[in-house]
Amino acid sequence: MKALDAETVMASPDTSDVLRRFLRYVQVDSPSDPDHEERVPSDPSEHAMAALLADELRALGADDVTVDDHAYVTARVPASPGAADRQTLGFVAHIDTAHDAPNRGVRPQVVTYEGGDLVISDNVSVTPAAVPDLPSLAGQAVVTSDGTTLLSADDKAGVAEVMALVARLLADPSLPHPPLAVAFVPDEEIGHGAALLDLDAFGAAYAYTVDGEALGELNYECFSAASVEAVFTGEGVHPGDAKDRMVNAIRLFEEFDAMLPAAGRPEHTAGYEGYFHCHGVSGTVDECRASYLVRDFDAASFEGRLDLMAAAAAYVGRLHGEGRVRLTVRREYRNMAxxxxxxxxxxxxxxxAMEACDVTPVCVPARGGTDGAQLTFRGLPCPNLATGGRLAHSVREFVPVPALEATVDILQALVASFA
Incomplete structure (x- = not known):
């Protein structure tokens, strides 16, 4: 598989607007930082991405372009002739990249996938076992990183697709569409997302996030989510004198974690099944800390999971001494359904809109969160549209070029239906 670097692809006159934008955006570092959730944006580099988008929107001729101190970018697109009295439709995408894989210095490349494994680098590839429909992409151009970082199609593919739509509509105002409001927001990957978006000023009656995965997927259900920090306090003594005296905080964690059902871990769940995910542990005999993600689609089951963790903590405390286990629960978002x-x-x-573009729609529950969940609970109904990106948050992340281009067509058909 021959790989073309981004500069070569962007220089070609045959490169589509959305692909050119995507290749440009992924090269702008804008990771969110889970260690600095107290500030927005959590990483100052997100300002660079926000400034770039604001400048491009102004150059395109969008109205009311603003970029604030928190790296929120908003803009408006006037309605096509005869549609000015329609309610405003919103589109939202996020500018930050995830922290689950190396996320700075992204070097995108475009390869022509010929079947079999999708080879990204000498030691990174995607197999049909990992992506069952991969063989159906044979013959397509595919964007990947160089294998040392994620690609950040989540969600710079969504950003590029919305921007390409805006460019198309402003270049030809006769294309039917209602008044549009656009927002690009920071820190979605760490649970903040659109929390500071002023919905009154945004002015949309309803909206869509463009932050999904495989082309054709549509999400109107998502997890309810919480993060749980568990702190285990032990009592360290010399191991030679430890009998009946030492309390090992690491063992307290092990006992607690063993009470959470193993079948309810992410690697054993799919579809509508929720999970407990321990994604970080550090500690000594004196203190051990563990970080969990708790997810479920059903509201009662979600609360039951949190209750089970509280009961497990209480049980360990009764065995080894009250106060040995402390849980801090942070509720993040709810199932938008x-x-x-x-x-x-x-x-x-x-x-x-998908069917009008010869794309078969498939409604799937989002096994993750989007800004749409938060916005829906704030009163702005906001399902989630696919971007075409696959294997997000990993060095194997990729997006087929036809999916990028088809998504812009779907967005155009969608806005036309609201005109």
Whole structure:
């Protein structure tokens, strides 16, 4: 498989607008930082991405372009002739990249996938076992990183697709569309997302996030989510004199974790199944800390998971001494399906737009969160549209070029249906 570097692809007159934008955006470092959730943006580099987008929106001729101190970018696109009285439709995408893989210095490349394994570098590849529909992409151009970092299609593919839509509509105002409001927001990957988006000023009656995965997927259900920090306090003494005296905080963690069902870990769940995910542990005999993600689609089951963790902590405390285990629970977002009653037409319109572009829509529960969950609970109904990206948050992340381009066509068909 021959790989072309980004500069070569971007210089070609045959390169589509959305691909050129995507290749440009992924090379701008803008990771969010889970160690600095107290500030927005969590990483100052997100300002560079926000400034770039604001400048491009102004150059395109968008109205009311603003970029604030928190790296929120907002803009408006006037309605096409005859559609100015329609309600404003919003689009939201996030500018930050995940922290689950190296995320700075992304060097994108475009390869022509010929079947078999998708080879990204000498030691990084994607197999059909990992992506069952991979063989169906044979013959397509595919964007990957060079294998040393993630690609950041999550969500710079979404950003590029929304920007390409805006460029298309402003270049030809006769294309039917209602008034549009666009927002690019920071820190979605660490649970902040659109929390500071002023919905009154944004002015949309309803919106879509563009932050999904395989082309054709549509999400109107997502996890309810919480993060749990567990602190285990032990009592260290010399191991030679430890009998009946030492309390090993690491062992307290092991006992606690063993009470959470092994079958409920991410590697054993799919579809509508929730999970407990221990994603970080550090400690000594005196103190051990563990970080968990708790996810479930069903509200009662979600609360049951948190109750089970509290009960496990209490049990370890009764065995080894009260106060040995402390849990801090941070609720992050809820299943947007709980608040979409009356807005089902948003899902129907999205399905129809995909079908108009010869893409088969598939509604799947999002095994993750989007800004749309938070916005829906704040009163702005907001299902999630696919970007075409695959294997997010990993060095194997990729996005087929036809999926990028088809998504822009789907967005155009979607806005036309609201005009």
């Amino acid at each position: 709980e608040r979409l009653d009356g807005a089902e037409f948003l899902v129907d319109r999205a399905k129809a």
